[in-house]
Amino acid sequence: MSFFQISSTIKNWEEAAKTVADWKQAGEKIVFTNGCFDLLHFGHLHYLAEARELGSKLVIGLNSSDSVSRLKGPHRPINDENTRAHMLASLKMVDLVVIFTEDTPLDLIHILTPDVLVKGGDWSPEQIIGSDWVLQHGGEVRSLAFMDGYSTTNIEQKIKSS
Numbered sequence: 001m002s003f004f005q006i007s008s009t010i011k012n013w014e015e016a017a018k019t020v021a022d023w024k025q026a027g028e029k030i031v032f033t034n035g036c037f038d039l040l041h042f043g044h045l046h047y048l049a050e051a052r053e054l055g056s057k058l059v060i061g062l063n064s065s066d067s068v069s070r071l072k073g074p075h076r077p078i079n080d081e082n083t084r085a086h087m088l089a090s091l092k093m094v095d096l097v098v099i100f101t102e103d104t105p106l107d108l109i110h111i112l113t114p115d116v117l118v119k120g121g122d123w124s125p126e127q128i129i130g131s132d133w134v135l136q137h138g139g140e141v142r143s144l145a146f147m148d149g150y151s152t153t154n155i156e157q158k159i160k161s162s
Helices: 003-008 013-025 042-052 065-072 081-089 106-112 131-136 152-161
Strands: 030-035 057-063 096-100 116-120 140-144
Touching (some): 013 030, 013 096, 030 042, 042 057, 042 140, 057 065, 057 081, 096 106, 106 131
Parallel strands (some): 030 057, 030 116, 057 096
């Protein structure tokens, strides 16, 4: 996969909406998840692979650097949004990455209206932002298994204690 192919997987909101609409027109099943994905680890990889298996296209809403800082504190993100977006876009199971600056991906979910909305097992389906919208539009909401011991916070703590 060339760097151009990786970069072309990262789209702005308008491009993402058009791409998702084209995929839906072609009969693709769109899975959406979101997160900071600051330090990519095995838990993320397992989760994204499992999410991708729920449909034919996986779209990731990626928190912007400003959004991560508001949610996680001034010491985060560790990796800037460009690095995080390109790391995700380089993964075989990821079809599209779109950055959002808000604290939640609700507006993005409204624009894309995925067929399946997923988050990790630390979220119950009722807690997942946008679940009511996706369900109202005939989609499904899933909470996938959370892998204990794998988190960016754990990695950060390990680095600090070394």
